Amino acid sequence: xxxxxxxxxxxxxxxxxxxxxxxxxxxxxxxxxxxxxxxxxxxxxxxxxxxxxxxxxxxxxxxxxxxxxxxxxxxxxxxxxxxxxxxxxxxxxxxxxxxxxxxxxxxxxxxxxxxxxxxxxxxxxxxxxxxxxxxxxxxxxxxxxxxxxxxxxxxxxxxxxxxxxxxxxxxxxxxxxxxxxxxxxxxxxxxxxxxxxxxxxxxxxxxxxxxxxxxxxxxxxxxxxxxxxxxxxxxxxxxxxxxxxxxxxxxxxxxxxxxxxxxxxxxxxxxxxxxxxxxxxxxxxxxxxxxxxxxxxxxxxxxxxxxxxxxxxxxxxxxxxxxxxxxxxxxxxxxxxxxxxxxxxxxxxxxxxxxxxxxxxxxxxxxxxxxxxxxxxxxxxxxxxxxxxxxxxxxxxxxxxxxxxxxxxxxxxxxxxxxxx
Numbered sequence: 100x101x102x103x104x105x106x107x108x109x110x111x112x113x114x115x116x117x118x119x120x121x122x123x124x125x126x127x128x129x130x131x132x133x134x135x136x137x138x139x140x141x142x143x144x145x146x147x148x149x150x151x152x153x154x155x156x157x158x159x160x161x162x163x164x165x166x167x168x169x170x171x172x173x174x175x176x177x178x179x180x181x182x183x184x185x186x187x188x189x190x191x192x193x194x195x196x197x198x199x200x201x202x203x204x205x206x207x208x209x210x211x212x213x214x215x216x217x218x219x220x221x222x223x224x225x226x227x228x229x230x231x232x233x234x235x236x237x238x239x240x241x242x243x244x245x246x247x248x249x250x251x252x253x254x255x256x257x258x259x260x261x262x263x264x265x266x267x268x269x270x271x272x273x274x275x276x277x278x279x280x281x282x283x284x285x286x287x288x289x290x291x292x293x294x295x296x297x298x299x300x301x302x303x304x305x306x307x308x309x310x311x312x313x314x315x316x317x318x319x320x321x322x323x324x325x326x327x328x329x330x331x332x333x334x335x336x337x338x339x340x341x342x343x344x345x346x347x348x349x350x351x352x353x354x355x356x357x358x359x360x361x362x363x364x365x366x367x368x369x370x371x372x373x374x375x376x377x378x379x380x381x382x383x384x385x386x387x388x389x390x391x392x393x394x395x396x397x398x399x400x401x402x403x404x405x406x407x408x409x410x411x412x413x414x415x416x417x418x419x420x421x422x423x424x425x426x427x428x429x430x431x432x433x434x435x436x437x438x439x440x441x442x443x444x445x446x447x448x449x450x451x452x453x454x455x456x457x458x459x460x461x462x463x464x465x466x467x468x469x470x471x472x473x474x475x476x477x478x479x480x481x482x483x484x485x486x487x488x489x490x491x492x493x494x495x496x497x498x499x500x501x502x503x504x505x506x507x508x509x510x511x512x513x514x515x516x517x518x519x520x
Contacts, residue, residue, distance in 0.1 A: 142506040146517040152500025153425035155518065158233060159418060160491045161186030161430035162459055163393065164222065166194060166204060168436030169214040171225045174478030175435065178460050179230055182484045183491020188235040188392065188430040189222050195276040196241025196250070196284040200258050207246035210284055219258075223265045234267065235392070235430060238304065240275030240296070241284040249287035249295075250275070252303030259311035271428070273318040273344045273392065274304045279329040293332035296320075300337040316341040318390060323347070324373035334381035342428075343383075344390045345374060347417075348398035354443040356409050359396055364416045364514065371424045391421055391429035401455030402442025409449050411482030418490050419516035423500050431483065434459050438469035459484035494518045 162179075164170050164187050179187075190198045197210035203218045227234055238258070240250040259272060277283050278296055289295045300319055308317050321343045322329050334343070347370070349363035374389060394417055396410045404410055414431065421429050437457040444453070454464070454472040463477030480488070501517035 142509050144506075144509065144513065144515045145504045147502040147504070148519065150500075150502035152423065152502065155422050155494055155496055155498040155500070156427035157185040157496035158428035159186075159421055159426065160184055160487065161188065161235070161428060162434040162487075163188040163191055163430050163432050164226065164434055165189075165191030165436045166198065166213045166217045167191070167211060168462070169216045170435065171216045171221055172477070176226060176230055178478045178480065178484070179226075179232075179434065182459065182480065182488045184230075184232070184434070184487070185491075185496070186233045186235060186428055186430055187222075187227065187230075187434075188237070189219065190237065191433070191436075192237075192393070193276055193283055195237035196239055196278070197246070198239055199242075199244050199254065200261070201244070201254075207242050207284065219262075220265065223262070223267060228266070233270070235271040235273065235390070235428065236262075237273050237276045237392075238308075240278055240299065240304075242286045247286065249285065249299070252299065252307040255304055256307030256311045259308050259315055263312050268312050269314040269316070270312075271316045271318060271342065271390065272308055273320060273342075273390075274300050275320050277322075277346060278320050279322045279326060293329045294336065297333050297336035300333075300340065305339065318342040318344050321345050321374065323370050324377055327377075330374075330377050331381065334378055334383055338383065340387070342388045342390050343374075343378065344392040345370075346393040346432075347391065348393070348395055350397040350399075352397065352399035352443065354397055354402055354404045354445070354448055356404065356447075356449055359404070359409060359413050360416065364413070364420060367417065368420050368424070371420070371426070388427050389424075391417075391426055393430065393432040395432045395457050397442065400442035401437065401439040401457055402444050402448070403450040403452040403455055404443065404448050405455040405457060406452050406481045406483075407448070407450035408482045411486040414483045415486045415490060416514055418487075419514070422494070422518075423516065431459060431487070433457055435462055438462060438464060438466055438472060440469055440471055456481065459487065495520065 160183050162184050194211040197207040199205045200219050204213050206213060238255040243251045244254060278285060279291060281291055285291055287295050305317050308315050317340055319333055319337045319340045321333060347367050396405055396413055435458050439455045442455040454469045459481060461475040461477055461479040464472040464475040498518045498520045501519050503515040503517040505513055505515055
């Protein structure tokens with residue numbers, strides 16, 4: 100068997116990264132006995148080719164597609180292919196709880212914007228099928244079609260049935276988006292309430308979706324493990340469900356490079372373990388997977404960190420972390436549809452950019468909201484997209500995690516991930 104390894108290494112002081120790939124030699128390299136001190140003092144990252152970790156799932160290479168951006172434009176599909184994106188999420192964040200899929204799509208008043216051509220049918224016909232992508236869809240929990248009360252499971256079931264007529268079966272359907280949060284559109288009598296949510300899933304959404312497509316996977320929204328008030332109730336009372344979806348943004352409007360590349364990733368690795376422990380305690384089967392439905396560097400206004408190599412290195416470390424944890428699906432927030440000049444542009448941050456973006460690719464800059472941005476052709480990958488492509492090519496689906504060790508001198512500056520194909 101031929102092995103490859105990819106080391107995502109980060110020097111937290113200098114934010115330097117590198118990647119390497121090779122075949123594992125059948126014999127150790129020849130070493131001069133006259134130079135023991137030189138070899139002993141050289142920092143080393145080792146890969147244990149005999150170790151056996153989780154397999155890499157194609158679904159970890161994913162991104163969100165949103166309704167406020169025309170994803171039918173000619174440069175979109177090639178950019179997704181080039182970056183190795185396999186899983187696409189629709190219709191997009193908080194807008195999902197106000198989105199009604201019928202007749203090309205509509206939103207409750209003052210809840211966003213739908214671009215021309217950004218319909219669900221076009222999403223399937225012009226993006227998903229040509230790219231042979233898997234899909235994850237966020238169902239509307241927040242509002243009914245009249246926008247006068249909470250979401251209706253019958254509307255969700257009809258959407259799944261419609262998807263089936265388009266040839267889509269076995270997709271992942273999450274009930275709502277971040278419904279634990281006060282920022283989410285929720286017209287239920289008791290909004291943002293875990294008991295109301297759990298009952299809606301158990302007695303409404305789950306049976307409605309399964310009736311439309313028995314192979315469909317139905318997921319529930321969970322928060323980071325510190326939110327026990329939401330998680331404990333939902334995990335126990337919403338069963339049965341097929342997966343849980345969590346989101347992770349370690350910063351809000353104020354950014355720090357060293358924190359993002361160090362503590363933030365370590366914290367998320369701990370969160371995954373704690374989340375699984377909560378699931379176990381609630382009686383959720385160990386076979387029920389965790390889906391990282393959204394992640395990026397900052398949940399607020401995006402600054403220059405978002406489009407610098409720092410965010411690319413963060414994405415790489417997050418991919419390594421979710422793969423090591425056996426997480427089968429993750430979708431970066433987002434592929435297209437973002438530009439901002441109101442975020443953090445502190446001189447303490449690495450980079451020279453005068454704009455920020457949550458997206459993997461340029462929408463075609465400058466654009467509305469970023470009139471001062473430089474000219475960057477539509478479809479141009481930002482560093483995040485380049486790192487995603489590096490991972491998707493170097494560590495394809497079916498590869499296996501291999502254990503790595505680092506010299507003590509590297510512990511504070513390097514995080515390594517090993518894989519075998």
